[in-house]
Amino acid sequence: MFESIENLGMIEASAREFAQKHILPKVMEWDEAQHFPVDVMKELGKLGFLGVLVPHEYGGSGLGYQEYITILTEIGKVCGSIGLSVAAHNSLCTGHIMAFGNEVQKSKYLPLLASGEFIGAWGLTEANTGSDAMRMKCVAIKDGDHYVLNGSKNWITHGKSGDVAVVLARTGELLDSRGITAFIVERGTPGFRAGKKENKLGMRASETAEIIFEDCRVHESQVLGQVGDGFIQAMKVLDGGRISIAALSLGIAKGAYEASVKYAKEREQFGQPIANFQAISFKLADMATRIQAAELLTRQAADLKNNGKKVTEAGAMAKYYASEVCVYASNEAVQIFGGYGYTKDFPVEKYYRDSKLCTIGEGTSEIQKLVISRSILKEQ
Ligand SMILES: Cc1cc2nc3c(=O)[nH]c(=O)nc-3n(C[C@H](O)[C@H](O)[C@H](O)COP(=O)(O)OP(=O)(O)OC[C@H]3O[C@@H](n4cnc5c(N)ncnc54)[C@H](O)[C@@H]3O)c2cc1C
Incomplete structure (x- = not known):
């Protein structure tokens, strides 16, 4: 079912080594300062981690989803934030251009994104339209051979530092699934800030930042695919993106679990390691079991994706389950650490805070259940 274990092992080791050496020492400093380390992203680009799924001919690593999951999990174990940025860059901006760009667009942007020369952003969400993205207000009006964009997008990963963004804007009627178009917009385009x-x-x-369009003129050559296909494209991009959030969730959950096992063996109360108390060891057993189940769901979705199968249901199941396990495991980890878990001197406090994003970004758990239930009921 899975790709070469040997290859995965090498990739896992390389991602782990990078994370331990270049991310771990600065994790809390960046977290405190809310600093997005662009230089680290550039280094990740040099290693091929920003173009994991991009074919070699466009300057990417040409790897599959199993390797992609492995990389995100290893980075997520050390720092959820960097994991989230790597996931958004690969799956959303790069993934959208890779799946729907024409030859000119792919040849121009994929090498820049895969190498890390460009940091990618992807703008679907607006202030008043998150889960209900189809009601978006950002408009693109045709004017000669350009489109004029007006409106704003919120919660955009790399909204400030991104060099290029894929932006979804309305070109048709409200609530028309064929009324939204995807545009590639570069930083520096007048009217885009x-x-x-x-x-x-x-x-x-x-x-995470807002991006604003004020009479921003974008040439029609920057339209991705056909005019009106943007919403359908975005849903397909999210199908793959959700597998990456599942992988990120796994990384955070594994990080919290591994720290908990170590701590439970070291911390003594009542004259013995707290791991000896069934109340603690059963927590570890539950964490390990749920993490394993989440990994199987995620790897299964990745396998379907690698084989070109539809992953709407499998991706939503993986994302839903893995993200809830991530929150669960991080919560239990803080409990196992007791008072120390509530401080910034130990890593579980940060896992706990980071974990919550996983049940929200790229579709909340409630929306995943909508996707799964619709798929199940359609099958009957
Ligand atoms: C750190 C971070 C990074 C992000 N990065 C990006 C990005 O790069 N690009 C991008 O486009 N977006 C991004 N987002 C936005 C993210 O995808 C949205 O926050 C998410 O889709 C939820 O939308 P919302 O926040 O508007 O919540 P809402 O849609 O307002 O939901 C509020 C609550 O209502 C529930 N709800 C809504 N509708 C239903 C329903 N029909 N049935 C049941 N429950 C429902 C939700 O599950 C949730 O609990 C990011 C968000 C965060 C926090």
Whole structure:
């Protein structure tokens, strides 16, 4: 079912080594300062981690989803924020251009994104339209051979530092699924600027900001695919993106679990390691079992994706389950650490804060259940 274990092992080791050496020492500093380390993203680009799924001919690593999951999990174990940024860059901006760009667009942007020369952003969400993205207000009006964009997008990963963004805007009627178009917009295009940067609970080193369009003229050659196909494209991009959030969730959950096992063996109360208390060891057993189940769901979705199968249901199941396990495991980890878990001296406090994003970004758990239930009921 899975790709070569040997190859996965090498990739896992390389991602782990990078994370331990270049991310771990600065994790809390970036978190405190809400600093998005662009230089680290550039280094990740040099290693091929920003173009994991991009074919070699476009300067990417040409790997599959199993390797992609492995990389995100290893980075997520050390820092959820960097994991989130790597996931958004690969799956959303790069993934959208890779899946729906024409030859000119792919040849121009994929090498820049895969190498890390360009950081990618992807704008679907608006202030008043999150889960209900189809009601978006951002418009693109045709004017000669250009489209004029007006409106704003919120919660955009790399909204300030991104060099290029894929932006979804309305070109047709409200609620018409064929009324939305995807555009590639480069930073520096007149009328395109970043707005407020969010001050977040967790994932603080992953930049999240508003992007604003004021009479921003975008040439029609920057349209991705056909005019009116944007919403359908976005849903397909999210199908793959959700597998990446599942992988990120797994990374955070595994990080919290591994720290908990170590701590439970070391911390003594009542003259013995707390791991000896069934109340603690059963927590570890539950964490391990749920993490394993989440990994199987995620790897299964990745396998379907690698084989070109539809992953709407499998991706939603993986994302839903893995993200809830991530929150569960991080919560239990803080409990196992007791008072120390509530401080910034131990890593579980940050896992706990970072974990919550996983049940929200790229579709909340409630929306995943909508997707899954619709799929199940359609089958009957
Ligand atoms: C750190 C971070 C990074 C992000 N990055 C990006 C990005 O790069 N690009 C991008 O486009 N977006 C991004 N987002 C936005 C994210 O995808 C949205 O926050 C998410 O889709 C939820 O939308 P919302 O926040 O508007 O919540 P809402 O849609 O307002 O939901 C509020 C609550 O209502 C529930 N709800 C809504 N509709 C239903 C329904 N029909 N049935 C049951 N329950 C429902 C939700 O599950 C939730 O619990 C990011 C968000 C965060 C926090």
